[in-house]
Amino acid sequence: MKYSIIGNGIAGVCAAETIRQLDRAAEITLIGDETFPPYSRPMISHVLDGSLSSEKLPIRSSRFYDDLKIIPVLGSRVSAIDVDRRVLTTTDRKETTYDKLLIATGADARPVVAKGVDLKNIFYMRTEAHIRSIIECLPTAETALVLGGGLVGFKAAHGLLKRGLKVTMLITSGYPLSMQVDETAGQMILAELLKSGLTVRVGTSVMAFEGKGKVKRARLSDDSTLSCDMVIVGKGVSPSLAFVPKEKIKIDHGILVDHHLQTTIPDVFAAGDVAEAVDITRKRRWINAIWPEAAAQGCVAGANMAGRHVVYPGSVSRNVMRVMALDVMTLGLVNPPDDFGYKVMAHADRRRGRYRKLVFRDNVLVGAMLINDIDQGGILLSLIQNEIPLKIPDRVLMDPSFNFGKLIA
Amino acid sequence: MKEVIVQPEKCVGCMQCMVACATAHSQTKQLYTAILETPLPKPRIHVGAGVFNEGFPNRCRHCDPAPCMQACLGGAIFRDTATGTVLIDPDRCINCASCAMACPYGVIRFHEDCVAPPGKVVAVKCDNCDQRQSQGVVPACVEVCKTGALIFDEMTDAMKEKTNAVARSVSSGAETYPVSPVFALFKASKKAQLAVQ
Ligand SMILES: Cc1cc2nc3c(=O)[nH]c(=O)nc-3n(C[C@H](O)[C@H](O)[C@H](O)COP(=O)(O)OP(=O)(O)OC[C@H]3O[C@@H](n4cnc5c(N)ncnc54)[C@H](O)[C@@H]3O)c2cc1C
Ligand code: SF4
Ligand code: SF4
Numbered sequence: 001m002k003y004s005i006i007g008n009g010i011a012g013v014c015a016a017e018t019i020r021q022l023d024r025a026a027e028i029t030l031i032g033d034e035t036f037p038p039y040s041r042p043m044i045s046h047v048l049d050g051s052l053s054s055e056k057l058p059i060r061s062s063r064f065y066d067d068l069k070i071i072p073v074l075g076s077r078v079s080a081i082d083v084d085r086r087v088l089t090t091t092d093r094k095e096t097t098y099d100k101l102l103i104a105t106g107a108d109a110r111p112v113v114a115k116g117v118d119l120k121n122i123f124y125m126r127t128e129a130h131i132r133s134i135i136e137c138l139p140t141a142e143t144a145l146v147l148g149g150g151l152v153g154f155k156a157a158h159g160l161l162k163r164g165l166k167v168t169m170l171i172t173s174g175y176p177l178s179m180q181v182d183e184t185a186g187q188m189i190l191a192e193l194l195k196s197g198l199t200v201r202v203g204t205s206v207m208a209f210e211g212k213g214k215v216k217r218a219r220l221s222d223d224s225t226l227s228c229d230m231v232i233v234g235k236g237v238s239p240s241l242a243f244v245p246k247e248k249i250k251i252d253h254g255i256l257v258d259h260h261l262q263t264t265i266p267d268v269f270a271a272g273d274v275a276e277a278v279d280i281t282r283k284r285r286w287i288n289a290i291w292p293e294a295a296a297q298g299c300v301a302g303a304n305m306a307g308r309h310v311v312y313p314g315s316v317s318r319n320v321m322r323v324m325a326l327d328v329m330t331l332g333l334v335n336p337p338d339d340f341g342y343k344v345m346a347h348a349d350r351r352r353g354r355y356r357k358l359v360f361r362d363n364v365l366v367g368a369m370l371i372n373d374i375d376q377g378g379i380l381l382s383l384i385q386n387e388i389p390l391k392i393p394d395r396v397l398m399d400p401s402f403n404f405g406k407l408i409a
Numbered sequence: 410m411k412e413v414i415v416q417p418e419k420c421v422g423c424m425q426c427m428v429a430c431a432t433a434h435s436q437t438k439q440l441y442t443a444i445l446e447t448p449l450p451k452p453r454i455h456v457g458a459g460v461f462n463e464g465f466p467n468r469c470r471h472c473d474p475a476p477c478m479q480a481c482l483g484g485a486i487f488r489d490t491a492t493g494t495v496l497i498d499p500d501r502c503i504n505c506a507s508c509a510m511a512c513p514y515g516v517i518r519f520h521e522d523c524v525a526p527p528g529k530v531v532a533v534k535c536d537n538c539d540q541r542q543s544q545g546v547v548p549a550c551v552e553v554c555k556t557g558a559l560i561f562d563e564m565t566d567a568m569k570e571k572t573n574a575v576a577r578s579v580s581s582g583a584e585t586y587p588v589s590p591v592f593a594l595f596k597a598s599k600k601a602q603l604a605v606q
Contacts, residue, residue: 014479042482046503056501059484292480292511299479320506329510375509375518378476382513392460403457404514405417405465 001026003305004088004098006078007240008032009041010291011272012104013060014298015305020068022306029096030065031073031088036128037062042291044131045152048159057128078105083248083265100267100305103244103255104298107237107273107289112147116209121230125156126237134232138163141229145218147206149176151319153234157198160232168199168226170218175202180319180330184348185355185371192324192353237289239274252276254287259311261301269305271297278314280385281332281366288315316385320374326353329374332384333359333367342366345398358397363389365397373400379407410492413537413548413559414567415466419592420456420558422464426550427452433538433549436523448521453535454550455516461599466558468550469516469535471495480511485532494537499525502532556592 003019005012008030016028039057046052065072073090080089081101088096109124111117121141123134142165146157149171157169169176175186176193193200201220208219209231218226239254250256250264254276261269261277272294279286293315303310320329336342336359346357352372358380359367365383380397383390390397396406428440435443435450443450459465471488475495478486485501486508488494497508499522509517509532517534525531538548546552551561560567 040482040484042505043503052503291482292507295479299474318510320510322504322506327506329506331510374506376515377510378508378512378517379515381510401458403455403465404467405457405459408417408459408465 002097002099003028003102004096004100005030005102005104006032006088007102007104007106007272007274008034008038008072008074009104009106009272009294010038010059011106011275011294011298011301012102013038013064014295015102015104015269015271015302016068016070018299018302019306020070022303022308026306027071028069029071029073029098031076031078031090031096033075033077034127034129035075038064039128041126044125044128045155045159047128047131048125048134048156049162050159051162054128054131077243079243081243081245081249081268083245083268086267101269102301102305103241103263103268103270103274104272104294104301105240105243105274106294108240109152109233110236110238112206112233112235114206114208116211116215119209119211119215120213121215122209123230123232125152125232125234134230137230138165141165143228144168145170145206145226145228145231146234147231148234148236149173149200149202150179150234150236151177151321152236153232154321154323156232156234157193158196161196161198165230166199168201168228169193170204170206170220171200171202172205173202176200177328177330180317180334181328181369182335182357184346185328185357185369188348188350188353188355188371189323189326189328192326196324237273239276239287241274252285256285257312259313260304260309261297261312262304267305269301271301277312280314280316280387286315286317288317290315290317290319292318313385316381318381320377327370327372327374329368329370329377331368331377331381332365333361334369336361336367343394345394347398354400356398356400358394360390360394363394365390376402376404379404411561411563412471413468413551414562414564415468416558416560417459417465418558418596419556419589420464420466421556421592421595422456422458423555424456424464425553425555426454426466426559427456429549429553430454430535433541434522434524446523448523450523451518451520451533453516453518453533455518461596461603463596463599464558466550467514467516469495469512470514471535471537476511476513477508477517480507482507489539492537492539492542494539495534496536496539497532497534499529499531499533504530504532506532508532 037058038060077091109126144160144165146169210217255270273289300312318331343360348355355371357369368380430452431450454468483503485498547561
């Protein structure tokens with residue numbers, strides 16, 4: 001059996017490992033754009049802030065491809081798939097045939113729409129190569145602008161601050177992490193950011209970048225200007241699927257997959273940030289572009305490709321981050337739609353920097369947000385993922401001393 | 410292979426296991442000196458309050474597949490294939506708490522530890538006392554548990570024992586209880602205490 005995997009991110013790597021485990025004789029080809037060994041994408045922010053060197057990024061041994069007898073085709077981009085002939089074409093016009101195919105091409109940083117985006121020293125933060133060019137620019141920069149109040153914007157701002165730059169964070173919405181948290185938490189996080197020495201401007205976006213060759217200023221939506229020597233854009237990601245034949249393989253925002261992670265074409269699978277599966281709490285198609293789901297999807301897709309029947313139950317949006325003194329964890333539906341049928345419990349203790357919010361639908365936990373006391377968050381996630389009707393009073397889950405023992409009478 | 414088996418119905422909440430665990434993971438391995446160490450040694454087994462405030466000893470299950478391992482952003486969590494133990498490499502850990510978000514039992518904590526680089530907060534959890542076991546000594550929590558809530562046994566033997574106990578209790582003329590009546594009494598008193606409050 002000839003397997004081809006496009007993308008050597010965590011989804012592609014996990015799939016390759018699973019296939020090898022289940023099919024010793026398989027011929028596995030892994031085509032990847034990046035030549036760096038399989039590495040931890042989230043960890044690139046630690047290289048930016050100087051706490052890690054990039055040699056620490058790889059998450060598999062340097063013998064990974066040899067050990068698993070995988071044929072690596074690195075530094076090569078797939079430009080077309082012919083699903084009828086089962087052939088892949090790369091940008092250097094080489095062709096590879098396959099019996100089963102996995103598309104695990106992840107996502108690209110979403111470009112910022114503004115005048116002057118072609119100026120030098122405007123960066124994205126998605127790959128190890130991006131970080132290298134950002135670090136090269138650091139000695140020449142004193143002030144930096146970070147666009148976006150999401151996870152990547154946070155990590156970028158924190159990293160630049162630690163490198164001694166004056167950093168302004170520009171957030172289009174009214175408070176940071178608006179996609180993940182509610183206003184109460186957003187304000188607590190904002191206060192924490194300001195304490196750390198960051199300048200944060202909410203409700204503002206960039207209209208244009210100005211400068212001679214290099215960026216020197218940004219013109220903002222409130223008509224003011226802000227001088228900056230460099231910019232990092234963290235405005236979210238979009239699935240990397242330009243090469244996918246859309247008349248054959250159905251696409252919505254990402255590549256549509258069924259509960260075996262197969263696309264609308266038999267023997268073609270998709271996993272990770274590029275795949276659009278079902279979100280368990282939202283009960284609809286959704287992409288949760290996060291590491292643990294990409295890893296899980298890679299394993300499930302690999303198993304199904306190797307002939308097992310493994311069901312992927314769907315994803316749950318979630319994130320955990322440490323924002324200075326605050327540990328922030330968000331799980332599932334934190335801001336439920338306004339319609340009835342949801343029960344929300346929330347308790348904030350601003351003085352101690354604590355906040356706990358739970359969202360239930362028909363006695364099933366569908367969302368949670370914790371600021372500090374996050375140790376037991378995994379139990380809550382498990383309740384959400386498995387949609388387990390609660391058999392104990394819901395207030396027990398609100399107590400910070402909640403633990404696994406409370407679930408078994 | 411023997412492993413630590415938890416029988417929560419026998420736990421009286423004395424927390425001796427926590428003390429023993431912290432000591433076993435200290436530099437000096439002696440309680441009297443361990444409490445003077447920096448960083449202060451901390452337990453990897455956690456006795457939480459159960460439904461009726463009775464003790465509930467909670468430790469890593471060394472799951473296979475392990476959700477924490479799949480979620481680890483730093484590639485720090487791995488399985489020792491010889492023993493099946495899930496371990497965290499403190500040098501690789503980046504303290505991101507992705508594992509805590511994944512662990513369905515809530516057994517991971519974050520703090521400094523004597524085996525981690527000095528001053529670095531890392532994810533810490535049960536390591537099955539791999540050091541002690543390599544010297545032929547049973548895990549510290551089991552050694553001090555006086556009630557049999559924590560035992561070190563072959564899983565198949567423990568399951569057989571449990572099946573027999575259940576069978577005895579449901580067969581006619583049963584004389585022995587699956588669990589000593591003392592535990593039932595203890596739980597009843599905890600329940601009563603809660604009701605009074
Ligand atoms: C700075 C940063 C911080 C993050 N922090 C977190 C976090 O804290 N927690 C969390 O859960 N997630 C985090 N993420 C998200 C996480 O990294 C992603 O969800 C995960 O890496 C997705 O894995 P993937 O395998 O689907 O895709 P990717 O990792 O994007 O891998 C896809 C690979 O495919 C290659 N490729 C793309 N197109 C082609 C083509 N046509 N031909 C050949 N190769 C191609 C790409 O070059 C890439 O190497 C973070 C991401 C970033 C950038
Ligand atoms: S830490 Fe939690 S998820 Fe990981 S092996 Fe232990 S019990 Fe399982
Ligand atoms: S805190 Fe450490 S062990 Fe846990 S997921 Fe992050 S890197 Fe892995």
